[in-house]
Amino acid sequence: MSNFTLPRSERLKSLKVIRRMFVEGKSGFVYPFRYTYYPVQQGEAAESIGVMFSVPKKFHKRANKRNLLKRRTREAYRLSPMRERMRAIAEQRGVTIDLAFVYSTKEVHSYKTVTHAVQRILEQVCENI
RNA sequence: UAGCAAGUAUGCUCUAUCGCUGCCCGCAAGGGGAGAGGAAAGUCCGAGCAACACAGAGCACCGUACGAGUUAACGGCUCGACGUCCGCAAGGGUGUAGUAGUGUAACAGAAAAUAACCGCCGUGGCGGGGCAGGGGCGGGAGCAAUCCUGCUCGUGCCUUAUUGUAAACGCUUCGGUAAGGGUGAAAAGGUGGGGUAAGAGCCCACCGCGGCGGCAGCAAUGUUCGCUGGCAGUACGCCUUACGGGUUGCAAGACCAUGUAUACCGACAAUUAAGGGUUGCUCGUCCAAUGUCGGGGGGUAGGUUGCUAGAGGCUGUGGGUGACCACAGUCGUAGAUAAAUGAUAGAGGCUCCACUUGUGGAGUACAGAACUCGGCUUAUAGUAUUUGCUAUUAA
């Protein structure tokens, strides 16, 4: 079985959870992303990681560009080898890691740049948690 | 060949790997198949559908406004009529209900509409002037009659002229005129002649405009036809007429689950009123204590449904100038909800640039469904194609 799947259950959806993450979580910046994460004490939730991607309307007016960047970021996250390590850390501590990527620049970057940035963000999260 | 005008179609393709969201098969593992647009956009019109009272009447308000057609409907579309602007042309832009009533038109200008300020003409008056002739008073000459002259007061005629001397006009009353007046976006039909005190459609000719009839057209309207009328301001509102519109919108609405609180406060009625019922007003109608409405506090931030087969698309035949319509055949074509439709690699198209002429480099538009349709508007790299116009050359 492949490890590179990303079903809907791993995505962050609840307004309450997202609000809590942005209010209480830690954040950092790796160009071109602002990221926020917050470890929650695990309840009944089966998943060990919850993730969301966002591109503000302020930086990209057109919906097709926002779509493109969100998809690119999602693919970069999905194919990242660091996910395995992060999941292990989460299971070890018995928490669910909520994580958000916010694309915050006006330029449209290639897949390569985005991959590097996502890689570094995941490394930082693993170290600081 | 070059430059245009009006349309129509299309708007990247394939392979591999890894994914995402529905659907189908399967106990499962897994397998199969589907998955953004011409504008999905703006939300500018029109409908379906839903709730409100199975939505009723009147007023208010809003929209539309050349004619005929098309359609479920429309402010759209098609064909046609007229005016005006742009273009050599093919064509394109833009406008068009009614005038019964009523209002406004800055600045400028005499005046912005019941015209009459200047000017022109007639008439009366006053002042001044000219001519003619008369009365009174004074002076001079003369014996006197009388003559000459100065002052003054009436009268008549004239006052810029065909005879005929004189030469100077000014103010004003009443009336007639609309030819002329540097304005203005817009000035009371135009040109010529007659006419007159001066002028004027006052009269005449031609041109323009209107009415009636005939003819053509379903009609708007047209008319090298006949007769006839001396003849219109322009623009924008209010208004009038005809037609249409109940209001709110899928975050409509329905069901399920979870949670809470009948917290509390205020208003209202015992039989005729008040209040309320998603509407601006009035009427009608409906609502009764476990009540209705308002204030205020608390909870949820989930699921199912609405939800995709529809005024559907495509092809052919027939009707129609056309929008469109009829019939037959055929196709199955997204349904998400922190929101899928993707990423990477390779190959190939197409366009541009460079030179070593078959290689390299760059680019490949506008843009992403959210209940669904019909239009409009706006954005859009290119490519293909139809018809028409103008110019040049050749036959």
Place this chain on the structure above:
RNA sequence: GGUCCGAUGGAUGAGUGGCUUAGUCACCGGUCUGCAAAACCGUCUACAGCGGUUCGAAUCCGCUUCGGACCU
């Protein structure tokens, strides 16, 4: 997704289709003062963009851009 509202100098904010688009604050210059402040006087800088209607548009009508509000 749907329903609406707005855009006027550097800031704020009036404006019946008609004169150079008011006013307040700020900036700048001057008067005053030994120097400033206050006061007084003066100057500068605007109708979001494009097109249409009209003789004439900040105003009326379309389209575009930007900003904002509401819905459960």
